[in-house]
Amino acid sequence: MNLVEIKHVSKSFDKKKILDDVNLKIPSGKIIGLLGKNGAGKSTLIKLINGLLTPSEGEILFKGKPIGVYSKANISYLPERTYLDKSMKVKDVIEYFAEFYENFDTECAYTLLKDLKLDAEKRIIKMSKGMQEKLQLILVMSRDAELYILDEPLSGVDPATRDYIIDTILSNFKEGSSIIISTHLISDIERILDEVVFIDEGKIVLASSADDLRNKEKSSIDEAFRRMFKC
Secondary structure, three states: OOOEEEEEEEEEEOOEEEEEEEEEEEOOOOEEEEEOOOOOOHHHHHHHHOOOOOOOEEEEEEOOEEOOHHHHHHEEEEOOOOOOOOOOEHHHHHHHHHHHOOOEOHHHHHHHHHHOOOOOOOEHHHOOHHHHHHHHHHHHHOEOOOEEEEEOOOOOOOHHHHHHHHHHHHHHOOOOOEEEEEOOOHHHHHHHOOEEEEEEOOEEEEEEEHHHHHHHHOOOHHHHHHHHOOO
16 A cells, blocks of 8 residues: 555645646555745645645545545644744753654654754754754654655755765654655755655656666756756
8 A cells, every 4th residue: 555645636725726637546654855946835735634724626535535633643844934932942842843743753853853953951042943843853853753744955054064974864854654745955855765756737747766867857856857847
């Protein structure tokens, strides 16, 4: 059974179609790059899988069940924008997550805090944008989830930190789980990708294993993407 099945899904806002008849299967145990230009529909698709939006047409199944309570308990989501209550201390946010999610691992969270040099006593409002994004990543990766969805996880951090964050992702997602990573920084993540999905103007234009795409195009995924979507 696939982890996620997206069947003929379309989504419109004010009569403007953002996603158009999307069909996609997400297997277990894979790291998938969801790649496309700004406005291609990546974030809308991610929000639909998370149950934050509902399709205008079609359906999305998580392990054969409609998106709902079960899927939300087993999907760990990192949104593109910071959502944390900035008046709270880091340790208070960790305690809140531990109470809210049964699959949250507090020990893992504190280990990652130490590794990423974040102070548990610090208030979020006193943290830089990059530090806040590191904290959000820690909260997401400290859950024992079946699917992790990361929307632009590297956008607010310096290049020296990106490799560490990628290694953090690799070493903390659970065996048999899958990760969907949406990012513009393809060259930074392509070494870890098992599969790639290219989306353009609300349609899936390519879904392939990473190795098959490299072999077919005789290039990196980043170079293949740039050729396909050159202006």
